[in-house]
Amino acid sequence: xQRRGFLKFALGGTVGLVASPAIWTTLYDLAYWTQNxxxxxxxxxxxxxxxxxxSKLDGTPLKVRVNGGRVIRASGNKENxxxxxxxxxxxxxxxxxxxxxxxxxxxxxxGPDGGYAYIDWSEAxxxxxxxxxxxxxxxxxxxxxxxxxLNDVYSAFTAENGSQDFFFMPSDEQAAxxxxxxxxxxxxxxxxxxxxDCILSVGANFxxxxxxxxxxxxxxxxxxxxxxxxxxxxxxxxxxMQNNTAAVADAWIPVKPGTEEIFLLGIxxxxxKNSLLVDPAISGLxxxxxxxxxxxxxxxxxxxxxxxxSALKNASRPLxxxxxxxxxxxxxxxxxLAIAINYMLGRINQxxxxxxxxxxxxxxxxAQSTADILERNFIAFCRQVADGxxxxxxxxxxxxxxxVYALSPNxxxxxxxxxxxxxxxxxAHWSETCAExxxxxxxxxxxxxxxxxxTPYGSGSINWTLAxxxxxxxxxxxPLGELIIALADExxxxxxVSDIPSLLEMRANALGADFQEYLESGATxxxxxxxxxxxxxxxxxxxxxxxxxxxxxFALHVYTNAAAGNPSTxxxxxxxxxxxxxxxxxxxxxxxxxxxxxxxxxxxxxxxxFVETQNGRMPVLVKLYEGIMPDTAAxxxxxxxxxxxxxxxxxxxxxxxxxxxxMEAGSDLPVWSGAAKVVKG
Amino acid sequence: MEDKSKEVKPAxxxxxxxxxxxxxxxxxxxxxxxxxPSLKLEEKKQPIAFNHTVHIENAGMACEDCHFLREDGTFNxxxxxxxxxxxxxxxxxxxxxxxxxxNEYVVKGREIRNEWLVYQKQPDxxxxxxxxxxxxxxxxxxxEFETTQQxxxxxxxxxxxxxxxxxxxxxxxxxxxxxxxxxPECEACHANPGHYGTTNASNACFVCHK
Numbered sequence: 065x066q067r068r069g070f071l072k073f074a075l076g077g078t079v080g081l082v083a084s085p086a087i088w089t090t091l092y093d094l095a096y097w098t099q100n101x102x103x104x105x106x107x108x109x110x111x112x113x114x115x116x117x118x119s120k121l122d123g124t125p126l127k128v129r130v131n132g133g134r135v136i137r138a139s140g141n142k143e144n145x146x147x148x149x150x151x152x153x154x155x156x157x158x159x160x161x162x163x164x165x166x167x168x169x170x171x172x173x174x175g176p177d178g179g180y181a182y183i184d185w186s187e188a189x190x191x192x193x194x195x196x197x198x199x200x201x202x203x204x205x206x207x208x209x210x211x212x213x214l215n216d217v218y219s220a221f222t223a224e225n226g227s228q229d230f231f232f233m234p235s236d237e238q239a240a241x242x243x244x245x246x247x248x249x250x251x252x253x254x255x256x257x258x259x260x261d262c263i264l265s266v267g268a269n270f271x272x273x274x275x276x277x278x279x280x281x282x283x284x285x286x287x288x289x290x291x292x293x294x295x296x297x298x299x300x301x302x303x304x305m306q307n308n309t310a311a312v313a314d315a316w317i318p319v320k321p322g323t324e325e326i327f328l329l330g331i332x333x334x335x336x337k338n339s340l341l342v343d344p345a346i347s348g349l350x351x352x353x354x355x356x357x358x359x360x361x362x363x364x365x366x367x368x369x370x371x372x373x374s375a376l377k378n379a380s381r382p383l384x385x386x387x388x389x390x391x392x393x394x395x396x397x398x399x400x401l402a403i404a405i406n407y408m409l410g411r412i413n414q415x416x417x418x419x420x421x422x423x424x425x426x427x428x429x430x431a432q433s434t435a436d437i438l439e440r441n442f443i444a445f446c447r448q449v450a451d452g453x454x455x456x457x458x459x460x461x462x463x464x465x466x467x468v469y470a471l472s473p474n475x476x477x478x479x480x481x482x483x484x485x486x487x488x489x490x491x492a493h494w495s496e497t498c499a500e501x502x503x504x505x506x507x508x509x510x511x512x513x514x515x516x517x518x519t520p521y522g523s524g525s526i527n528w529t530l531a532x533x534x535x536x537x538x539x540x541x542x543p544l545g546e547l548i549i550a551l552a553d554e555x556x557x558x559x560x561v562s563d564i565p566s567l568l569e570m571r572a573n574a575l576g577a578d579f580q581e582y583l584e585s586g587a588t589x590x591x592x593x594x595x596x597x598x599x600x601x602x603x604x605x606x607x608x609x610x611x612x613x614x615x616x617x618f619a620l621h622v623y624t625n626a627a628a629g630n631p632s633t634x635x636x637x638x639x640x641x642x643x644x645x646x647x648x649x650x651x652x653x654x655x656x657x658x659x660x661x662x663x664x665x666x667x668x669x670x671x672x673x674f675v676e677t678q679n680g681r682m683p684v685l686v687k688l689y690e691g692i693m694p695d696t697a698a699x700x701x702x703x704x705x706x707x708x709x710x711x712x713x714x715x716x717x718x719x720x721x722x723x724x725x726x727m728e729a730g731s732d733l734p735v736w737s738g739a740a741k742v743v744k745g
Numbered sequence: 746m747e748d749k750s751k752e753v754k755p756a757x758x759x760x761x762x763x764x765x766x767x768x769x770x771x772x773x774x775x776x777x778x779x780x781x782p783s784l785k786l787e788e789k790k791q792p793i794a795f796n797h798t799v800h801i802e803n804a805g806m807a808c809e810d811c812h813f814l815r816e817d818g819t820f821n822x823x824x825x826x827x828x829x830x831x832x833x834x835x836x837x838x839x840x841x842x843x844x845x846x847x848n849e850y851v852v853k854g855r856e857i858r859n860e861w862l863v864y865q866k867q868p869d870x871x872x873x874x875x876x877x878x879x880x881x882x883x884x885x886x887x888x889e890f891e892t893t894q895q896x897x898x899x900x901x902x903x904x905x906x907x908x909x910x911x912x913x914x915x916x917x918x919x920x921x922x923x924x925x926x927x928x929p930e931c932e933a934c935h936a937n938p939g940h941y942g943t944t945n946a947s948n949a950c951f952v953c954h955k
Contacts, residue, residue: 069765076769083770084777092927093785096919099868107869111856114816129817139817 108132116141116586118529120510121633122626123211123517124155124278125588128534135159135511135535140278146527146588148285150278153626157636158511162538164637166493166709168506169539180504185540188505193554195486195503199459201226204484206442208233208465208632211520213571214545216431217559218463221548223430224557229457230432231442233465236274236387236394237521239733241438243399246605246731251423252435253399255385256524256593258283259416262298262379264331264372265309266324266398268387272308273624275387275522284312298379300372302327302364304621305656305698306691317372318693321619321738323362324386324394327369328401330358331384334373335408343603346404361615363693381416382409387522389624389701391470391631392736395728404603419593421519421526427570428560442467443475443725443734450479460487462497463544464507469496469705469718470631473679474725475734490544493633496707506541508533513543514564516571526591528575530568530582620675620740621698622719628702634712635702646687647700653717655684655697655742662688664695665742672745675699675722677737682722683745697742787917791910792860793850794842798908804832808894808905820875823858826850862913864902864924872955877945886943900926 081087110132118125125144129136138158142149171188172180183191196203205222207215210232219230232238244253257263257270257280268274271281287297301313302324310316319327333350355373359366376382384405386398403418411417426433446467448454460481467477481487481500489501492509507513515531537543545564552559561567572579577589627642629635640648647654655675657667667673669688674681675697684699692698703716724737800806811824830851836844850857867873880893890896894905902911902924914923932948940946 072763073765073769076766076771077773078769079766080770080773081777084774084781086777086781089782090785090918093916093918096868096916096921099870100920105869109859127816129819137817142816 108134110134115532115534116143116584117511117534118517118531118586118588119152119155119158120209120212120515120517120531121154121158121161121630122152122278123276123520123529124150124152125529125586126151126155126158127586128159128511130534133535135162138511141586144529144586144588146276146282146529146590147278148282150281150285152277153639153642154629154633154636155278157629157633157639158509160637160639161493161633162509162511162535164493164709164711166495166634166707166712167509167539167541168491168494168498168504169541170506171540172498172504174502185542188503189551189554191503192488192505192551195459195488196225196551196555199225199457199486202455202458203227203461204229204231204445204457204459205461205463206231206233206465206467207463208630209463210235210237210434210438211517213427213516213518213567214564215434215437216427217545217548217561217564217567218461219426219432219437220428220430220559221552221557222461223432224552224559225555227457228432229440229445230437231440231445232437233467233470234391234393234441234443234734235521236268236392238438238441239393239396239731240387240399240521241435242731242733243396243403243605245435245439246396247400247403248602249403249420252421252519253403254419254421254519254524254593255383255522256414256416256419257383257522258524260297260379260381260383261416262300262375262382264300264302264376264382264384265313266302266319266328266384266386266402267394268385269303269307269309269389269623270387270522271312273390273626276520277626280522288312298375300375302372304619304693304696305623307623310691314375315368315371317364317368318362320361320363320615320693320696321621323615324398325401326353326358326615327362327364328384328386328398328405329353330355330362330369331373331376332401332405332408333358334370335377335405339408346408346603349401349404363615363695376405376409381414382411383417384409384411385418388736389622392622392701392723393734395733395735396731397728400605407603415593419524421523424518424526424574427567427574430559441732441734443471444727444732446471446480447476447727449483450476456480456483456485458485460484462487462489462491462501464491464632466495466497466631468500469707470720472720472723472725472736490547491632492541494707494709495632495634496705499707505547506539507547508537508541508543511535512537512541513545514568515545516568518571525593526575528571528577528582528589530579530586532583616739617695618741619696619738620677620719620723621692621696621738622701622723622736623698624701628700629712630702634705634708635715637709637711640711640715646685647703648715649685650714651683651704651717653682653684653699653703653719654687655699656687656689656692657697657742658690658692658694659688661692661694661696662686666744667742674743674745675719676741676743677722677739678724679722682717682719684717684742686742697740785917786914786923789862789913789915791862791913792857793846794909796840796842796908797904798906801905808897814876814879818874818876822863822875823861826855826857829857862915862922864911864913864922865900866922866925868921870954872953882944900930 113130115128125141125147126138127141128138140149140151170182173183174180203225222230240253288295299313300315301310302317302319304321306316330353334355336346336350355369356366359369384402386402406418449456471477487501488503489498490505490507491498498504511534517529519526569579627639667686671686673684673686675684699719701720704718705712725734728735813821884890935946935948
């Protein structure tokens, strides 16, 4: 072939190749081939398992999907009779929280310059042992989780070290149990929501963030069929905001923050009318506010209040309870009034009423009872240490609590911390409180350890769900329970238990439950409320209460959103997609109010303003929302973190640092005040 | 001096014309359409010659017994050794393949689905939800699908009536199966304007790529 012929042949070949798919599909294949380069991350597929456990964040029973030892997803447990598969936003974020970048990965020690340096565990254990030995008799211990049986280990350890200063973070539970015990309740206060046919909740967002939410939602599902048949339970919600509970309630009764006691007094007065039950405490109290006067002070109408009373009277199993957003206790007064109303309705220790949950004896010889721990007041402790009326402990242990973020400046947490010689924070996630401590130790996340949820506040019966590790602890995290037991051994203290599974087995034995069965199934043990010990309710403590303060002209309502996590988790990764964009602006909170209120204040939608409290002035963005009652602004808590990770830091502002805490006369329990002003920016 | 004007010029070689071009063209087309594609593919056999027909017709099993949606919406595409061992802990037929499966997988605790070659395996960055492509979703409008199997066969090889698994053909360059669906096939539905407003079959990137 001559040159010209060859060129023609080559040209033909080229045209042929171009016209065939060879080149193009090879390019396509090469594009796919690049996905196989070694440095590109691969999915790690392995054995697929579904493990039953419980969320340690809010007690929701879970089924966790684990693949090759790696947690993929937390779902509700449909086989669990307590929650019936319900899942809360906080429990759903468990898998993300396990791997999120705010995890404390290694022991951290603060240096002289205030910065933190990684140390190894042997060094951390040496410091832990040395500091605990030095602090004999002067150790304080704060924990955020009041429903764990591991508190027996922690409180026994505190007691064995010669101290009784074991605290829970402030909560509704503290105030409610104080009221319950003051009025004659012998165990723990319980709310039999499942068996009630008419519920009045004053401030307790029990279908979203108060009590046993997953269980409460399962009850709601059962009592509110979607097939058009009649609901088996009426719900009345009294509060400042149309929240998730109010949205599905039969009636939302607007009640201004700070007037909850007045509202309950109005109900008590109306119930006392024509009642054969004559009690000097009730007649004395009910005389303070007629239904009309109470309604006027609260911001609702007398008709609304009378309708609630009528519904409660006509129901066969009514239940009345009060509550707030997490950690925002209103003191014991509201709970005493709620107990008094249940008493008037004959609902103490009845199915669907307020029930006395038998006190469980501590599992360990030196452990303190839950009731005794609840009587201790962390805020009062901080204030006394800060003002010098109480000697500061030499050592403070903090278990996954975040008081520096969650408590208002009135609690004087920082001043108290400044007087404590050494502070050790055991934390799964880096928080504002970690940043104030001398030693930060990584502890196992709820999905990495043995633990339990034992009759959390808001329960209507004794119940118990076991948590078990679904994966090995990540990074250098260690389960705190095991760490404290080992520390006790090192110090020669006998706590009476060798490891956490043995402790949980003790709990199972105390309840008469089969440990292995509950461990494997993830079921919730529930004790029937059949053997009630009827407490003799005394209304006399009510007489010691001062008349409620006058209703504030304008009030601040602080609410929580489960998507924003809790003070110990920050905003879980991906959960901020469930929070509106306008809530997440840097340094700026959103004050929601209705149009009439905004106009009265000379404000308009999306304008800047300030919320003023005794603790300062916080810039806010006004957002109109007709689900807020008049003369009230609602601000979401859980934002404005300065620590955790990029999903939490500088998202919004922290209203909790502006709210005011007063101490309730008589009980010295903290009362979150709603007093505030909103002024033009 | 030589008279150059008398030189005879050689006749032009026509050995050419369109001949060489056509030869080159045809040869390249044959190579491009047939030889190269077949050279790129490596044929592989499944670890066990699984017989779908026997399981469906003789054992009375349904597709859903092995291929089902889990409670959380994920899809159990392949049964594991333990599931197979619930019947085949010991040999129940005379089949040599069954004996081999028991000896090599059940007895030794080897996981069959780790070795099974998936004809439709997608890259790690593609998230396909079987739950979102169920009869309840697609079959509502596409009434041409009378059975779930028909819907499955839109993407998958119809193996229900096979007595042994089809040969697995792996691309030597990309390492994916020749049957793996590519984006244009996904977009046949996802980019179809007929789906807009009536389904959630958006063609946005993050619908499939996470």
